[in-house]
Amino acid sequence: MRKLPIVVALLGLAAAACGTGSSGGSEGGASSAPASGGGDKPLAGQKIEVAAKWTGDEQANFEKVLKAFEEKTGATVTYASTGEDTGAYLGPRIEGGNPPDVAILPQPGLVQQYADQGALKPLAPEVQAQIDQNYTPYWKELGSAKGQVYGVLVKAAHKSLIWYRQSAFDDAGAQPATTWDDLIGKTAQSLSDSGTTPFALCAASGWTLTDLFENVYLSSAGPDNYDKLAKHEIPWTDATVATALEKMAQIFGKKEFVLGGASGALQTDFPTCVTQVYGEKKAAMVIEADFVAASVGQSGAKVGEEAQIMPFPKVGDAAPVVLGGDVGVVMKDSKGAQALLEFLASKEGGEVWAKQPGYLSPNRNVSPDNYPDNLTKQLAQTIISAGESVRYDMSDLAPSAFGGTDGKGEWKDLQDFLRNPSDVKGAQKKLEADAAKAFNK
């Protein structure tokens, strides 16, 4: 009895310590096989670590590109997955003075943030030459901070799409819409009348709502206002924002338009809403980007047959084209790191990657013929031909405290708006308050 409480306490502490079990990420795996030092392999023996958020198939595809680079240069490249939250992975490594050589950032906002921290190295002239050759100036500016070029967009995501289920449209006799009013008044209404909920929203993942907002806003308010709002040069209380939110409320405000109502949608994570459309066949449309294709396949639907896409309909004068994408940056300056980015920004590297499914290149010299399917060919063509009027995902340009954090800023405010779509003014006020806080830092 006398010793018992100590034993109990030790047990308690031990259990408390064990309770927060962590999955130790293994750092190993760097093959030590030294490449044969040939004259045609200038980087033989160099080791490069590259960190990106991709896992699963996307990782495997990217590793094929890395392999092509290894074969070309003789360098050894190790891949580290950052998981969904790249900032959370890189932040401590930067603090600790041990960043990866190359990082692929999911948001240009992070380029700005890390450049301010001095964590990025400017791109070498050879990489910039590739950018000048292969990209429109908009993309170069996107990867720049304080007049220096730090990043290059290596992978693009097309975010101005609506995926729909062909059989649901057939049952309802619905047609893809080209204007927002038709989408709401005709397509969605006839789907709803036929007993199929028109939209599945992944509202628990806040970024799906910001994507929707950006498309509606870019089309209704125009690219100039879009740029201003992205830089917070006009406030979120602006009338153009109110218009866009009111348009969104035409979906949010109708219980029968959203699968599970607002409450159900707010519990739905991405990509569950894709499953709800193509797997469970409970809804007809999901407003999301091209990368949904992977989840569509898992749900057993075939892209191009049961799974169809329509371009995001125009809300104002022109249909929007919003892109997302991943920006490669150098965090530890070395010949190998610069060479890897040069490769990724080149036509050669882009075409290796383009042959893998699920990849879309912002590189205008990567021929659409390289893509494995017609859908991606079309998408690539729209990006290339849209040229200067394309805009980057606004929330990804904002400081991540506003545009990229679960449960905070724009994500939270749009979720609250979905909960209460009648309060446009209140939503605007909250958005403005959060934006002001994040931008003034």
Next chain:
Amino acid sequence: MTDRLDGQRDPGGDQAAGAAPGPRATPPDDAPSPASSPAPASSAASSTPPASAPASGSAAVRARLGPSPAMAGIFLLPAFLLLAAWMIYPVIWSIGRSLYDATGGRFVGLGNYVSIFTDSSALTTIKNNVIWVVVAPIFVTALGLVFAVLTERIRWATAFKLVLFMPMAVSLLAAGVIFRLVYEQDPDKGVANAVITSVHDVFSSDHGYPGARPRENDQAPATVQGGAVVARQQAQPGSPVLIPLVGLPQDAVKDAAPAATAPAEGVGGTVWLDVVRGGGGTLNQVDPQERGLAGITVEAVSGGSVAATTETAADGTFRFEGLPAGSYVIRLPASNFTAPFNGVTWLGPSLITPAIIGAYIWVWAGFAMVLIAAGLSAIPRDALEAARIDGATEWQVFRRITVPLLAPVLLVVFVTMIINVLKVFDLVFIIAPGSVQPQANVIALEMWRVSFGGGGNQGLGSALSIFLLVLVVPFMIFNIRRFRRDER
């Protein structure tokens, strides 16, 4: 029992502990000293004989007994270095960091601490932490106690304990994933709602057409009024009322008979699904491919009161028999369209914290049970038996004997749980969907989020971590003091 042990504590105790190397080291010339100095010997209970010898010893004696201070220092050094590197330095550094702004360049004094108590999202985390601390440890300890006492009495107690202890073998992360599924809204996926809805369905069931509704435009012959569908046209004998409905999937009516127009006699009409698969068909007219809706309750209302009630036939037609002539409003009451009970929204903003606490209790109750059961087995049986012989009921034995004797163990479990609960992170992070994370947020999670998870403000993050430390420290001190007291 511990009280008696506590009573033994005396000022000489520290010296006694210091001399623990044992009586064999006592030099022979010091041997008579206990006898010659009766005061300390009597103060120390006879149960601790080694304490008596050095209690009277001088500093010189002690120096000869223990290792030299230098030696002690060398032995302590590794532990001290590790502690300094991983505990002391980070704490001090965090305190310093918490006084600077997000970039770490500008000194803001206590500004970060002020914003903890003014920022609404940080205040929510504090509120949630209070709820956690108040509710979770009590439930865990109480449940553990109940399990421990009950398992003592049953056959197969070990198997039972094993099952209850099993959640401890699962990482909190996995437990979070499990409970995320348990709390799914869809009863086909979430166990919690599956249980609730099946219990609910035993007592009430719906046969209607949830989701069916009239079209929403001015030409539609019917509208929704307070959940019921009401025909715009007044029903007259001889002119059938048409009530077209939409919003049902074709599969729901695939076995239904084709809709028919009601015969033009008496007060009657048709309720049907005015949708053709693949589109087409004439709006608000009964088309051959369209299906009637059978079994819908129809009311004829006159002057605010229901004059007659009937049901639709298989082809969707209805007729009121023997209704006095006049004009009636035809109404389909809301009961036809009540949506099926869909369970509880566990993962919504209002229930999220209780839901996560439920998962936490599931994980830790077994752990508490094992600790309390260990304490229970150490309770002297004679005390319990004496009480029973004296005629105490089982409840009285539990209430008056078992619980007081177990009090020290219960307290340890309780305080350990409080410390554990204060730093809860993983379960909240995983169970709460992104949209309700703000409502479920707790300090530890907020700390991570603002510093690393996108917020990028390590000043505020450090302030939160120090705040959390300040909250935990009193309980740590309490626990440590208890252990030390129990050690003697």
